[in-house]
Amino acid sequence: MMKKLLLLFSLCFIFHLNSFGQTNEKVGPAFVDSASVMKTGPLSKATLKRSHEKAKLYNPRNRGINRVVPGKGLPKTIDPALQSKMGEIPVKSPILTFDGAVTRSTPSDPTGAVGRNHYVNAYNxxxxxxxxxxxxxxxxxxxxSIGGAFSGENDGDPIVFxxxxxxxxxxxxxxxxxxxxTxxxxxxxxxxxxxPVNNGWFTYRFDLESLPDYPKISLWNDGYYxxxxxxxxxxxGKEIVYVLERDRMLQGANNVRILGFPLPGIQNNGFYSPAGFSVMGGDLPPPGDAPIIYLQDDEWAGVNQDHLKLWLINVDWNNVGSSTIEESQEITxxxxxxxxxxxxxxxxxxxQPGDTPEIDALQGAMMYMTQYxxxxxxxxxxxxxxxxxxxxxxxxxxxxWYELRQTADGAPWTVYQEGTYAPDNSDRFSGSIGIDLRGNIAMGYTVVNDNxxxxxxxxxxxxxxxxxxELGIMTIQEESIVEGESPxxxxxGxxxxxxxxxxxxxxxxxxxHNAEYFVGVERVNKVGVFRIAANEPNDxxxxxxxxxQNATLTASEAITVKIRNYGTNPQSNFEISYSIxxxxxxxxxxxxxxPAESSVEYTFDTPADLSEIGETYTISISTNLENDSNTNNDTFETEVKNLPPNDVGITSIDSPSTGENLTGSEEITVTVSNLGGEPQQDIPLSYQIGNNGPVFxxxxxxxxxxxxxxxxFNETANLSASGSYRITARTLLEDDFDPTNDAETVSVSNLDCIPEGSDCSQGDGIFYFELGDIQNERIPCTTGYIDFSVNSTDLDRSQQNFTVTVETGFAEGQRERFSMWIDFNDNAVFEDDERLITSEVIPEVNQPFSYDFSIPRDTDLGQHLLRVRAGDTDFSGDLNDPCSVMAYGTTHDYSVNIIDSTLDLEDFILNEAELVVISxxxxxxxxxxxxxxxxPLRITVHNVLGQKLIENQVRNDGDAYIYDMDMSYAARGVYLVRFGTRKVGKVTRFIVK
Incomplete structure (x- = not known):
C-alpha cells in the first residue's frame, strides 16, 4: 500500500463566517492510505494469551512545549460557572458493580462498552x-489474542466502542x-x-508516519472518526484526525481507506486531545458535517478568549481528494x-493522601466520550x-461540562447549558459524560482529597x-461506585x-461507567452500572x-418543602406531613x-412556632402515596437554628502571608461573616499589628x-523589616451576641529567604515532623519548601531539654541528614548561632528518629520561627545554609512559642552550568x-506561593538551553526558574517588575 500525501493538491481556500467576523480556513486531507482485512475466527479460552504480569509504565505522553503565558487569561477569581453545592435529588445506588481489571499497568487506560448482551472491557x-x-x-x-492485525501487538491505549x-x-x-x-x-x-466471542473479527492495520498517541474513536454516519x-x-498542518470507511469495515472489505486531516488554526498547550461527536442511539445523522471540537484556553499563547472551537469534516468517498475540514465556529x-x-x-x-506524588489531572483533553x-x-x-x-x-x-444544541441538521451549535462541578473542597477530574434517551445527563468521575x-x-x-x-446544575446527589483504598x-503520578x-x-x-482506583499496588478498573431515569410508575x-433556613425565626414560620415525583405516572391528591x-x-x-420526573415546592397552610433564640429544631417532612414503590425517599429530616439577630465575626485573615520582601504597604485582607439571623450593614472593623495602635x-x-x-482595609501595614508580625483583626458590632467569634490572629513573617525549588520526588527530605503539639504527617513534596508557620507548639525554656522526631523517604549511606534552627532574635534570618541541630544522620527510610536539643536559658519569651531542613548531603549542597536551594531535600518553617513555667507570664556537568535570566x-x-x-531538560517556573506556572521541555541548541518566557501578564514579584532533570537541576531567581 502506497501512502499518498495530498498536501500538494488538497483544496485550500478561505472564507468568512459572518456570525464570527473572522477568517476560517478550509483544507483537504493531509494523508490518504488504505488497509486490507485480516479475518479471525471465534475467540476461544484455549487460544487466549495473557500479557506479562510485571508492572510497566505505558506510553509516556510527551507534553512537547507548553505554550502557557503566566498570569494571562480569565478568570482571575473563582470559576463563574461554579456549582459549589451538592445536588439534592437522591437516586438509587448502582445496580451492579464489578472489577473489570486488576493490573499494575501504569496507567491502565480503562475502557469498555455495553452492547445488547455483552460488556467488552479493555485496558493496558x-x-x-x-x-x-x-x-x-x-x-x-x-x-x-484477537489475532489478525492484532497478532503480536499489545502496545495499548485501547478504546472499546x-x-x-x-x-x-x-x-x-x-x-x-x-x-x-514496522x-x-x-x-x-x-x-x-x-x-464478540463467537462471531469472529475483521481486523485492520493502518500504517502512519508518526505515533497516534491517545487515540479516541467516535461514530458519524459516513465513518469512524x-x-x-x-x-x-x-x-x-499535520494530520491529527482520521476518518475510516465505516460501511466497508462492517462488511470486512479489503482496501478500506483512511483519511488524515489537520486541525487548521488549533492552539494547544503541549498535550492535547480534541474530540469527535459520537452518535448514541440508532438514529444516525445525515452524512457530512462531522464535528470535531476542542477547548481553547486564553491562558495559552495565541488564544485571546476562552472558547470552544469547532471544525466540520466532509468526506467524499467517491473522490477523496475533494474531502475537506474547515474551521466552523468559535463558540464564545x-x-x-x-x-x-x-x-x-x-x-x-x-x-492525594499520604506522602505520595501528586496525581495527573488529565488536563488538555476533551474527556472521552463526547456523546451526541x-x-x-x-x-x-x-x-x-x-x-x-x-x-x-x-x-x-x-x-x-457542556450541553450544546443544534436546532436542525446543519444549523450552528450553541451552548444550551454549562456548569463547573466542584461541590466541595475535594478535587474532581477524569470525567466521562453521557445523555440518555429522555435527555437526562449523567457523569462519572474521580474524587480525591488530601485533607x-x-x-x-x-x-x-x-x-x-x-x-x-434548572440549567447548569448537576441536581442529583453524588453517589459512589467505589471508594479508593490507596493512593x-x-x-x-x-x-x-x-x-x-x-x-x-x-x-x-x-x-x-469504567474508571481506575487503587488497592495497594494494584490498579483496579471498576465498572459501575446505574440509572437516573424513572423506572417505577409510582414513586x-x-x-x-x-x-x-437558619435565621432569626418567629412563632409563625411558613414551612415550604420541595417534593419530587420520581415515577413515570403523574400524581395528585396525596398526603404530605411535617413535625417539629x-x-x-x-x-x-x-x-x-x-408530572412525572419533576419537582415542585409546597407551602403548608399551618405555620410552625420556631421562636426560641438559640434553639435548634428538627423538622421531619414526609409524603404518603398509596402503592409507593420506594418508601426510602418518602421522609426527609433536617435541622434549623433560630439565630440571634446580631452576631458577626472575622473568620480568616487572608493576606498578607509569610514570604520574602514584604513591603511597607502590605494590604490586610480579611473574611467577614454574618453568623447571626438578620442582615448586617456598615460593620465596624479593626486590625492591629503587634502592640501598635489599631486601625479602624x-x-x-x-x-x-x-x-x-x-x-x-484601605490603610496598609508596614511589614518591610525582616521578622515576625502578629496580626489581629476583629469586628466591633454593637450588641454582638457572641464576642468569642469576633477576632482572628495570625503570625506573618518577612523572611530573609525561601529556599524553594529543591527536588524531593525521590523521597529526600522530611515527610513527617513532630515536636510537642505539632504532629505533621504525610507532608507533600511540592517544590521542596512549605510554610507551616501557622502550626505552633510551646517550648518551656525552664525545662531546656526537648525532642524532635522526623522521618524521611530516602536514606542511603548516611547521606540523608537533618538540621534545625530557631530564629531567637526574630530578624527572620536563621543564623549559625541559632542552629540547634546540625547535620544529624537520618539512618532509615520511613522510620521515626528522634533528636534531642536545648534552647538558651535567656531566650526571649513569645513566638519565634523554626526552620527544619533535611536532604542528601552528598549532592544537596550546604544543608546548614538555611537559604540555599538543595538539589535533593526539603525545607519547612514552623512556629514555636517560648514560655517559662517558673514565671507567671545529576550530574556534575549540569551542576557546573551557569543559569541566567535576561530581561x-x-x-x-x-x-x-x-x-x-x-x-533534553525540563524548565519550570514557580511563584513565591509555590505554584508552578510553566513546565516545558527544552533542548540544547548547541551551546545552551534557551527558553523565552512571556511574563507580561504575570504579577510583579520574585519567581524561581529551574532547568534540570528530576534528580538534578539548576535554579535561580528573577524579578518581574
Whole structure:
C-alpha cells in the first residue's frame, strides 16, 4: 500500500463566517492510505494469551512545549460557572458493580462498552468480555489474542466502542514504531456480528508516519472518526484526525481507506486531545458535517478568549481528494471563562493522601466520550474537561461540562447549558459524560482529597441531572461506585489516562461507567452500572426543606418543602406531613398534579412556632402515596437554628502571608461573616499589628444571613523589616451576641529567604515532623519548601531539654541528614548561632528518629520561627545554609512559642552550568543555561506561593538551553526558574517588575 500525501493538491481556500467576523480556513486531507482485512475466527479460552504480569509504565505522553503565558487569561477569581453545592435529588445506588481489571499497568487506560448482551472491557494491554450480570464470559487476555492485525501487538491505549446502529463492537489500539521496518499504526478489530466471542473479527492495520498517541474513536454516519494527540510539538498542518470507511469495515472489505486531516488554526498547550461527536442511539445523522471540537484556553499563547472551537469534516468517498475540514465556529457566547491548565501543563497536579506524588489531572483533553443524540426538536451533544476552579489560590480541580444544541441538521451549535462541578473542597477530574434517551445527563468521575481530617483516596462517583431541572446544575446527589483504598502508587503520578461511560442499547437509559482506583499496588478498573431515569410508575418523595433556613425565626414560620415525583405516572391528591422535634404531625393534601420526573415546592397552610433564640429544631417532612414503590425517599429530616439577630465575626485573615520582601504597604485582607439571623450593614472593623495602635474602618454595604465577604482595609501595614508580625483583626458590632467569634490572629513573617525549588520526588527530605503539639504527617513534596508557620507548639525554656522526631523517604549511606534552627532574635534570618541541630544522620527510610536539643536559658519569651531542613548531603549542597536551594531535600518553617513555667507570664556537568535570566523588556524574559550537557531538560517556573506556572521541555541548541518566557501578564514579584532533570537541576531567581 502506497501512502499518498495530498498536501500538494488538497483544496485550500478561505472564507468568512459572518456570525464570527473572522477568517476560517478550509483544507483537504493531509494523508490518504488504505488497509486490507485480516479475518479471525471465534475467540476461544484455549487460544487466549495473557500479557506479562510485571508492572510497566505505558506510553509516556510527551507534553512537547507548553505554550502557557503566566498570569494571562480569565478568570482571575473563582470559576463563574461554579456549582459549589451538592445536588439534592437522591437516586438509587448502582445496580451492579464489578472489577473489570486488576493490573499494575501504569496507567491502565480503562475502557469498555455495553452492547445488547455483552460488556467488552479493555485496558493496558488486555481485554475481557462479560455478560450483563457481571459474569466473566471470556477471561482477561492479551489484545494480541484477537489475532489478525492484532497478532503480536499489545502496545495499548485501547478504546472499546459499540456501534448501536450496526450492533457491532469495535476495539482499537495503537502500534508503536519498531525500528525502520514496522511503522507506527492504528489497529482496528470490528466484530463480525453482535456476539464478540463467537462471531469472529475483521481486523485492520493502518500504517502512519508518526505515533497516534491517545487515540479516541467516535461514530458519524459516513465513518469512524479518530482524534489523536499526534505531533504535539507542531500540530499545525499535520494530520491529527482520521476518518475510516465505516460501511466497508462492517462488511470486512479489503482496501478500506483512511483519511488524515489537520486541525487548521488549533492552539494547544503541549498535550492535547480534541474530540469527535459520537452518535448514541440508532438514529444516525445525515452524512457530512462531522464535528470535531476542542477547548481553547486564553491562558495559552495565541488564544485571546476562552472558547470552544469547532471544525466540520466532509468526506467524499467517491473522490477523496475533494474531502475537506474547515474551521466552523468559535463558540464564545455562553462559555464562561475557565482555566484548564495545571502546573504549567505538567503531569503531577492534584494532592492525594499520604506522602505520595501528586496525581495527573488529565488536563488538555476533551474527556472521552463526547456523546451526541438526536431528539425530535433538536440535536444535543455533551462533553467535559477538567478546570482549576480557583486559579489564583491553591489548585482545586472541578469538571466543566457542556450541553450544546443544534436546532436542525446543519444549523450552528450553541451552548444550551454549562456548569463547573466542584461541590466541595475535594478535587474532581477524569470525567466521562453521557445523555440518555429522555435527555437526562449523567457523569462519572474521580474524587480525591488530601485533607488529613477527611482523606479521600482516588474514588469513583457519579452525579447527573434530569432534563427539566434548572440549567447548569448537576441536581442529583453524588453517589459512589467505589471508594479508593490507596493512593496512586507510582512516582510518575500517572492516572487513568481516561474513563469511559457508555449507555445500554436495550433501553438507552442505563449507564455503564469504567474508571481506575487503587488497592495497594494494584490498579483496579471498576465498572459501575446505574440509572437516573424513572423506572417505577409510582414513586413520590421529599427532596428538601426550602424554608425556613437558619435565621432569626418567629412563632409563625411558613414551612415550604420541595417534593419530587420520581415515577413515570403523574400524581395528585396525596398526603404530605411535617413535625417539629418529634411532636404531632401536621398533615395536608397536595391537590394539584405533579408530572412525572419533576419537582415542585409546597407551602403548608399551618405555620410552625420556631421562636426560641438559640434553639435548634428538627423538622421531619414526609409524603404518603398509596402503592409507593420506594418508601426510602418518602421522609426527609433536617435541622434549623433560630439565630440571634446580631452576631458577626472575622473568620480568616487572608493576606498578607509569610514570604520574602514584604513591603511597607502590605494590604490586610480579611473574611467577614454574618453568623447571626438578620442582615448586617456598615460593620465596624479593626486590625492591629503587634502592640501598635489599631486601625479602624467600616465594611460597606450589607452582609446577608450566613454570607461571607472579603474585605481589604484601605490603610496598609508596614511589614518591610525582616521578622515576625502578629496580626489581629476583629469586628466591633454593637450588641454582638457572641464576642468569642469576633477576632482572628495570625503570625506573618518577612523572611530573609525561601529556599524553594529543591527536588524531593525521590523521597529526600522530611515527610513527617513532630515536636510537642505539632504532629505533621504525610507532608507533600511540592517544590521542596512549605510554610507551616501557622502550626505552633510551646517550648518551656525552664525545662531546656526537648525532642524532635522526623522521618524521611530516602536514606542511603548516611547521606540523608537533618538540621534545625530557631530564629531567637526574630530578624527572620536563621543564623549559625541559632542552629540547634546540625547535620544529624537520618539512618532509615520511613522510620521515626528522634533528636534531642536545648534552647538558651535567656531566650526571649513569645513566638519565634523554626526552620527544619533535611536532604542528601552528598549532592544537596550546604544543608546548614538555611537559604540555599538543595538539589535533593526539603525545607519547612514552623512556629514555636517560648514560655517559662517558673514565671507567671545529576550530574556534575549540569551542576557546573551557569543559569541566567535576561530581561528583554516589555515583560519578556530569556532563561539561558550554558552547558555542554545535551540531553533534553525540563524548565519550570514557580511563584513565591509555590505554584508552578510553566513546565516545558527544552533542548540544547548547541551551546545552551534557551527558553523565552512571556511574563507580561504575570504579577510583579520574585519567581524561581529551574532547568534540570528530576534528580538534578539548576535554579535561580528573577524579578518581574
Amino acid at each position: 494491554t488486555e481485554f475481557a468480555i462479560w455478560d450483563k450480570d457481571g459474569n466473566v464470559v471470556l477471561p482477561p487476555a492479551s489484545l494480541e 459499540y456501534d448501536e446502529a450496526a450492533d457491532r463492537f469495535i476495539l482499537m489500539q495503537f502500534s508503536a514504531e519498531r525500528g525502520s521496518v 511503522p507506527p499504526a492504528l489497529l482496528f478489530a470490528v466484530s463480525q456480528g453482535s456476539d 479518530i482524534t489523536t494527540n499526534k505531533d504535539a510539538l507542531e500540530p499545525q 457566547n455562553g462559555v464562561s471563562p475557565f482555566t484548564a491548565t495545571f502546573d504549567g501543563g505538567g503531569f503531577q497536579n492534584l494532592p 443524540r438526536r431528539f425530535g426538536t433538536h440535536n444535543s451533544v455533551v462533553m467535559n474537561f477538567v478546570v482549576d476552579v480557583e486559579p489564583t489560590a491553591a489548585k482545586h480541580a472541578g469538571i466543566r 488529613p481530617a477527611n482523606p479521600v483516596f482516588p474514588s469513583i462517583r457519579y452525579t447527573g441531572r434530569f432534563v427539566n431541572d 496512586q502508587p507510582r512516582p510518575e 500517572r492516572y487513568g489516562d481516561y474513563a469511559h461511560l457508555s449507555i445500554d442499547p436495550l433501553d438507552d437509559l442505563t449507564f455503564w 413520590l418523595g421529599v427532596v428538601s426543606l426550602v424554608s425556613p 422535634n418529634g411532636g404531632p404531625e401536621v398533615t395536608e393534601i397536595f391537590e394539584a398534579t405533579l 474602618e467600616t465594611f460597606p454595604g450589607t452582609l446577608e444571613v450566613g454570607e461571607d465577604a472579603v474585605y481589604t 528583554e523588556g516589555d515583560g519578556q524574559y530569556r532563561a539561558v543555561l550554558e552547558t555542554d550537557f545535551d540531553e
